[in-house]
Amino acid sequence: MSSPRHKTTPTRAPRGTLSPEAIVHAAIELIDRDGLDAVTIRRLADQLGVRPMSLYTHFRDKDAILLAVTAELLSRFQWPDPDLDDIAWLRQVMHAYFELFITHPAILQINTPSDGVGEVEARMSEQIYARLARLRVDHRTAIGLLATLIRFVLGCATLYPVRRAWDEDPQHWERVRQQWARLPAEVYPAMHATTVDFPTFTQRDVFEFGLDAILASLPRSP
Amino acid sequence: MSSPRHKTTPTRAPRGTLSPEAIVHAAIELIDRDGLDAVTIRRLADQLGVRPMSLYTHFRDKDAILLAVTAELLSRFQWPDPDLDDIAWLRQVMHAYFELFITHPAILQINTPSDGVGEVEARMSEQIYARLARLRVDHRTAIGLLATLIRFVLGCATLYPVRRAWDEDPQHWERVRQQWARLPAEVYPAMHATTVDFPTFTQRDVFEFGLDAILASLPRSP
DNA sequence: ACCTGAACACCGTTCAAGT
DNA sequence: ACCTGAACACCGTTCAAGT
Numbered sequence: 303m304s305s306p307r308h309k310t311t312p313t314r315a316p317r318g319t320l321s322p323e324a325i326v327h328a329a330i331e332l333i334d335r336d337g338l339d340a341v342t343i344r345r346l347a348d349q350l351g352v353r354p355m356s357l358y359t360h361f362r363d364k365d366a367i368l369l370a371v372t373a374e375l376l377s378r379f380q381w382p383d384p385d386l387d388d389i390a391w392l393r394q395v396m397h398a399y400f401e402l403f404i405t406h407p408a409i410l411q412i413n414t415p416s417d418g419v420g421e422v423e424a425r426m427s428e429q430i431y432a433r434l435a436r437l438r439v440d441h442r443t444a445i446g447l448l449a450t451l452i453r454f455v456l457g458c459a460t461l462y463p464v465r466r467a468w469d470e471d472p473q474h475w476e477r478v479r480q481q482w483a484r485l486p487a488e489v490y491p492a493m494h495a496t497t498v499d500f501p502t503f504t505q506r507d508v509f510e511f512g513l514d515a516i517l518a519s520l521p522r523s524p
Numbered sequence: 525m526s527s528p529r530h531k532t533t534p535t536r537a538p539r540g541t542l543s544p545e546a547i548v549h550a551a552i553e554l555i556d557r558d559g560l561d562a563v564t565i566r567r568l569a570d571q572l573g574v575r576p577m578s579l580y581t582h583f584r585d586k587d588a589i590l591l592a593v594t595a596e597l598l599s600r601f602q603w604p605d606p607d608l609d610d611i612a613w614l615r616q617v618m619h620a621y622f623e624l625f626i627t628h629p630a631i632l633q634i635n636t637p638s639d640g641v642g643e644v645e646a647r648m649s650e651q652i653y654a655r656l657a658r659l660r661v662d663h664r665t666a667i668g669l670l671a672t673l674i675r676f677v678l679g680c681a682t683l684y685p686v687r688r689a690w691d692e693d694p695q696h697w698e699r700v701r702q703q704w705a706r707l708p709a710e711v712y713p714a715m716h717a718t719t720v721d722f723p724t725f726t727q728r729d730v731f732e733f734g735l736d737a738i739l740a741s742l743p744r745s746p
Numbered sequence: 747a748c749c750t751g752a753a754c755a756c757c758g759t760t761c762a763a764g765t
Numbered sequence: 766a767c768c769t770g771a772a773c774a775c776c777g778t779t780c781a782a783g784t
Contacts, residue, residue, distance in 0.1 A: 431714035442723035450734035457675030492653035501664035512672035
């Protein structure tokens with residue numbers, strides 16, 4: 303009578319339920335399903351079967367969680383086959399970098415302090431500079447080229463989520479062509495002219511085109 | 525006795541105090557001073573000497589305000605002198621685009637639905653395609669080139685706020701050089717090698733380098 | 747038409763407690 | 766050491782009211 307055992311006890315979670323890894327894992331799941339804004343201390347706790355405050359035993363604050371998330375995602379970077387010839391290997395690195403960003407667009411939205419993206423960059427540097435040196439590229443060009451490539455990939459990744467719908471709609475470019483063709487040729491001569499043999503680009507096509515353009519200065523591999 | 529006139533009346537704001545323009549203006553001020561996160565309906569209202577709910581008379585919700593902010597900022601895009609030769613003009617457009625983004629980095633964080641950045645792109649297109657046509661660039665190359673340039677500029681702008689501190693610290697690159705030089709030459713031969721004539725890049729130098737690289741395929745202007 | 751108070755359903759986080 | 770309840774200072778926004 304004094305202690306009604308079979309209350310609707312909200313069952314305290316057992317001691318081992320939580321860990322930094324489990325939290326990061328749950329956060330990534332939430333991000334990939336519903337986007338970065340869906341990551342909330344309270345919703346994270348729900349997903350883990352725990353009360354909100356429990357998370358603070360494992361991370362100082364929410365920022366620390368998101369930082370661990372980016373670290374985990376960046377660690378999934380896929381190094382290409384080292385046997386590829388130098389230019390193919392270089393392109394492959396950029397491809398892997400691009401793929402990483404478009405499968406987890408949230409990385410771009412998480413504010414990493416001071417160097418952030420630089421993590422992957424740093425690990426890339428040695429190998430990339432070695433390849434470029436082998437291609438007889440001078441130091442200044444090597445550094446400039448890598449910086450340019452990184453920025454291009456970053457831009458592609460930033461635009462990808464917005465442009466993605468265009469790739470998936472087979473009629474998109476035909477509609478654009480018709481729209482441009484309807485423009486008065488006197489005012490928009492250049493755009494009008496392109497509609498005769500209208501070229502279409504997927505996001506990946508653009509990526510390929512840009513890579514070609516930036517790497518064009520390099521000596522062709524045999 | 526019945527109506528104590530001189531209460532500490534919280535003085536209702538007069539009817540003309542608010543307007544979409546005033547709200548957008550105040551929001552931009554807040555953004556430029558304290559960043560995008562500082563933009564809050566309540567703080568915006570404070571800044572305008574008005575109560576929070578008043579803003580909803582002029583905008584449907586907060587997103588609508590931020591959309592108006594990006595529209596306003598993008599409208600400040602500075603078209604370069606049309607008398608410049610084609611390649612110089614093209615570079616100048618990209619410079620203006622870059623400057624716009626680095627003076628108001630918040631534009632990059634505001635989620636513009638579907639086309640967003642495309643606003644400026646669209647207005648650029650006709651003029652840029654006209655110039656490229658005059659340079660005898662085929663349609664496909666023109667579209668690919670513009671897409672590449674935009675992504676590169678976007679990447680530069682994204683990285684700029686993070687890398688800005690490097691530009692402003694005169695000792696930064698010397699410290700990096702020493703750090704690289706201290707690496708064991710057997711494990712990091714390439715990075716070690718660069719330290720003998722260590723090249724330094726400001727963010728603007730990188731921008732210039734990348735522009736050169738991407739536009740290298742174009743025929744040199746006379 | 748424009749400005750507003752009260753209230754609601756959310757946040758991240760502090761602090762003091764439980765086990 | 767780890768999990769938690771209550772509470773605080775914030776959010777955006779709805780709804781019904783004032784002028």
